[in-house]
Amino acid sequence: MIESIQEFAGSIPDWLQWAGIILVSAIPFVESYFGAVIGVAIGLNPVVAIMMAIIGNVVSMLAVVYGAGAIRDKATKNNGKDAESSPKRQRLKRMFDKFGVPGVSLLGQTLLPSQITSMAMVGFGADRNAVAFWQIISIILWGVLFGVLATLGIELALR
Template sequence: MLEALSDFTAGLPAWAQWLGIMLISAIPFVESYFGAVIGILVGLHPAVAIVAAIIGNAISMFAFVFAADVARKKVVEGRETAKEPSPRRERLKRMFDRFGVPGVSLLGQTLLPSQITSGAMVSFGASRNAVLLWQCISIVVWGVAFGLLALGGAELLSLR
């Protein structure tokens, strides 16, 4: 899949490759970290690749948070009944109870995409604004970290 996304981005005109990185970074499990890597490997300037990946991931995450917020309000108002949580959701809830919004935001991306963890935290009752803030911090941290790793690796292997 990452090869296909890389081919998609590389196939775009040079002036539009940053838009391709934004698009692919909005995909759960690709996010800012793989988006930044792909952008760097296709030849975008590292700063452009990392910023485009962060923006694409953040836009997608915002959509998930606002959707989860609306769904939670409907559930709280009694319009819907809650389903039995999945084992993954239960694990995320335990992590949320233990580490709070900052911990789940920063560490949660090792388990699930930011879109899913952010939506889940809002559905657990976390403040929408706190989730947005900490998820943005997490997206930036992961995007910059993986972008710098990709840059170092590409230069080490002379791929750039």
């Protein structure tokens, strides 16, 4: 099965494969970790697959962080306080207060996509630049980890 997927992907121009990995990695729940796996599975060089997956995930996350920040600024401009919080939002806020931006960024991808966790942190009032910085670190770490695991797994499968 892996060989047939790689043969099919091999018939597509390299630049289109790269663009496909960038686009698929921008999708929440796919992100850098599954984007890297997909890139490795279709036969891209693992370094290229991981880099393209990271780029796609980072670009979409940055758009969400700075877009959510602009929306939050407009929403809190007139009233000077945050809106009433639901019980779920209050629980998420407590987790954010406990672990901070670095903890939520690095561990949050085990539960939710980077776009959602970053939007929530900005919504809680976290500094956009700090959120972007820690999310980029997290995206790189998770992308490299899953890309390496995919490379090792595919090498074993093809033996």
